[in-house]
Amino acid sequence: MKRVLVIEDDHRMRDLLVRQLSALRCVAFAVGAPSGAQQAVDAHRPDIVIVDIGLPEMDGFALADMLCHNGIPMIASTGSASPDLEERVREAGFAGLLRKPFRLQDLARELRCPLPGN
Known part of the structure; x- marks a missing residue:
């Protein structure tokens, strides 16, 4: 069972x-601001982190840079349609990209989890 920090x-x-x-049988933890991210990583030891790119205190790229020393794969999440975003996400070290709005199938693919019922 994957442990995922959002x-x-x-x-x-x-x-x-x-x-x-939860529908993908993952254990999910969530924080609403970058200021709680490192504490949540330390407390929950996630297998993967999903990071919103458009966060208020610092953007997801800066947060990914701050968290990269943990060695935990990260997936970027964004509502942006910027054409160069995929390249920026890869360069920042993210393992994947979820464009909002996304479907359960998209999330399952990025996490490499089976869909419910499969």
């Missing part, structure tokens, strides 16, 4: 991600 400032998106992760 760092997302929008409470609706954060709640949706936690529900979707």
Whole structure:
């Protein structure tokens, strides 16, 4: 069972991600601001971290740079349609990209988890 930390400032998106992760049989933890990210990583020891790129205190790229020493794979999450975003995400060391709105199938693919019922 994968342990997934979600760092997302929008409470609706954060709640949706936690529900979707539960449906994928993952153990999900969530924080709403970058300031709690390192503490959550230390406390929960996630297998993977989903990072919103558009966070208020610092963007997801800066947060990924701060967390990269943990050696935990990270997936970027964004509503941006910027054409150069995929390249920026790869260069920042993210293992994947979820573009909002995304479906359960998209999340399962990025996490390499089976869909419910499969």
